[in-house]
Amino acid sequence: MTKKQLGIFLGVVAVLIAALIVGIVLTDGLYERDVNIQESMQDAVLHEGDKVWFFGLQVNPGLISAYLVTAVILIFAAIVRIFVIPRFKLVPGRFQIVLEEAVGMFTGMAEKNSPHRNKFLGAYIFAAAAYIFVGTLFELVGFPWQSAAGESVTLPAPLSDINGAIALGCLSYLVILAGGIAANRARGLGRTLKEFSLPISMSFRLFGALLSGLLVSELVYSYLTLSFVLPVLVGVLFTVMHALVQAYVLATLTALIYGEVTEPYVKKTRAHSKEKHHQIKPEVNV
Amino acid sequence: MPLNIDWQQILLHLLNFVILFAGLWLLLYKPVKKFMQGRKEKYEKMESDAQNKVAEAEQTRAEYEQKLAAADAEIAKKRADAGKELDSYETMRRAAAEEEASAIVAAARESAAREKERAVSEARSEIAGLVTEATEKLVLNGNASEAYDSFLDAAQKQTSTKGGGKA
Numbered sequence: 001m002t003k004k005q006l007g008i009f010l011g012v013v014a015v016l017i018a019a020l021i022v023g024i025v026l027t028d029g030l031y032e033r034d035v036n037i038q039e040s041m042q043d044a045v046l047h048e049g050d051k052v053w054f055f056g057l058q059v060n061p062g063l064i065s066a067y068l069v070t071a072v073i074l075i076f077a078a079i080v081r082i083f084v085i086p087r088f089k090l091v092p093g094r095f096q097i098v099l100e101e102a103v104g105m106f107t108g109m110a111e112k113n114s115p116h117r118n119k120f121l122g123a124y125i126f127a128a129a130a131y132i133f134v135g136t137l138f139e140l141v142g143f144p145w146q147s148a149a150g151e152s153v154t155l156p157a158p159l160s161d162i163n164g165a166i167a168l169g170c171l172s173y174l175v176i177l178a179g180g181i182a183a184n185r186a187r188g189l190g191r192t193l194k195e196f197s198l199p200i201s202m203s204f205r206l207f208g209a210l211l212s213g214l215l216v217s218e219l220v221y222s223y224l225t226l227s228f229v230l231p232v233l234v235g236v237l238f239t240v241m242h243a244l245v246q247a248y249v250l251a252t253l254t255a256l257i258y259g260e261v262t263e264p265y266v267k268k269t270r271a272h273s274k275e276k277h278h279q280i281k282p283e284v285n286v
Numbered sequence: 287m288p289l290n291i292d293w294q295q296i297l298l299h300l301l302n303f304v305i306l307f308a309g310l311w312l313l314l315y316k317p318v319k320k321f322m323q324g325r326k327e328k329y330e331k332m333e334s335d336a337q338n339k340v341a342e343a344e345q346t347r348a349e350y351e352q353k354l355a356a357a358d359a360e361i362a363k364k365r366a367d368a369g370k371e372l373d374s375y376e377t378m379r380r381a382a383a384e385e386e387a388s389a390i391v392a393a394a395r396e397s398a399a400r401e402k403e404r405a406v407s408e409a410r411s412e413i414a415g416l417v418t419e420a421t422e423k424l425v426l427n428g429n430a431s432e433a434y435d436s437f438l439d440a441a442q443k444q445t446s447t448k449g450g451g452k453a
Contacts, residue, residue, distance in 0.1 A: 045289075045290075046289065046290045047290060048290065054298075057294070057298075059292075059295050059298065060290065060292075060295060063295055063298055063299060063302075066299055066302045066303075067302055069306075070302050070303075070305060070306040070309075073306060073309075073310060074305075074306065074309040074310070074313065077309060077310055077313035077314040078309075078313055080313070080314060081313040081314065081317060085317045085318065085321065088321050090325055090328075099314070099318055100318060100321075100322055103314070103315055103318040103319055103322065104322065107319060122315075122319075123307070123310075123311045123315050123316075124307065126310070126315050127303075127306055127307040127310045127311065127315070128303075128307075130306075130310060131303060131306055158299070161295075161299075162289050162290060162291055163290075163291060163292055163295040163296045163298075163299055164299045166291065166296050166299075167296045167297075167299030167300045167303060168299070168303060170296070170300075171300055171303060
């Protein structure tokens with residue numbers, strides 16, 4: 001037996017012994033969690049019991065997460081701005097490709113969905129997608145914070161706080177509204193108001209999607225026996241995927257509807273409508 | 287509010303996102319986009335420059351081809367002109383040569399005629415001399431018929447000698 005084979009053998013034995021010890025400990029009734037699952041899930045949704053202090057205000061921990069996420073993103077952006085962007089090359093390196101791809105993807109999305117007015121839109125959906133993506137991944141860090149009651153709480157994803165989701169959903173709607181008014185005045189306002197359900201659907205889609213990940217994670221963590229290995233899979237499924245999917249969904253929806261409301265109005269002629277009428281009529285009869 | 291919705295916290299979230307948006311736009315989005323735009327413009331300029339140069343080269347080539355065609359046409363025209371000139375020169379030279387030849391022939395004929403006239407006049411003067419001489423001898427020596435015969439012989443001889451020499 002070579003040294004390498006011996007090392008592998010000893011490693012496997014050590015892992016087996018560790019797994020057996022963990023199994024023996026977990027099957028002991030003493031180590032079961034005594035917190036009510038309903039209470040913990042209610043707290044995860046409503047944050048009634050884990051308020052934290054924020055400049056003298058009692059707020060949900062999601063708000064602290066939001067500001068921390070913003071700080072992290074802005075520090076990263078500042079470092080990139082100072083040290084990386086001045087060294088950009090015509091033939092890009094790996095990191096430059098990632099940055100250019102991120103910016104190019106959202107710029108392209110804005111230009112494709114809203115060809116007439118897209119400069120602000122591109123920047124907005126880039127920021128929103130970055131916020132959703134990093135904010136959702138922030139949940140995986142499990143950053144501890146002290147609650148107002150003096151207990152330790154783990155900071156959740158900013159958008160699993162309903163106030164954060166409503167803020168982003170409503171802001172997206174306001175951006176669309178502003179774009180519509182700037183492009184088409186009263187007609188743009190009308191087109192945007194026609195989509196009155198948009199802020200609610202956007203907000204609750206974000207909230208629901210991110211909360212579902214949080215609830216499943218909470219459910220898994222509430223049983224000590226499930227809190228090994230499985231959270232990794234759950235975390236990947238409900239956090240990383242949500243981070244990507246929700247960022248993409250909000251960016252796409254915002255760009256799409258922004259493009260619709262900012263589209264220039266083309267007056268239909270009577271001949272056109274008559275033609276259309278004639279074309280449609282036989283189909284109706286058939 | 288139901289579901290723990292709090293307007294104050296919504297506004298705080300909005301403030302947070304506005305800060306994030308402004309910072310991200312200034313620090314990351316705008317510079318990266320500007321760089322990408324600059325690079326795109328640079329490559330577009332390079333491409334347009336290359337296209338312009340190709341078009342310029344094509345134009346120069348067309349101009350040269352046109353000049354070559356014009357030069358060929360000019361050469362052909364000059365060649366044709368030179369041919370015509372050569373033909374006319376040849377014609378002129380031939381006419382001059384013919385004229386000169388005619389003049390030479392005319393001069394030769396004139397000269398021959400003068401020579402003949404001169405020979406005839408000399409023969410006449412010699413015949414006259416012979417006649418005079420024969421007459422003198424005849425008168426002085428007696429027999430007239432012999433003298434006449436000798437005169438005719440001398441004249442015939444003289445005439446044949448002069449005529450054969452000239453011919």
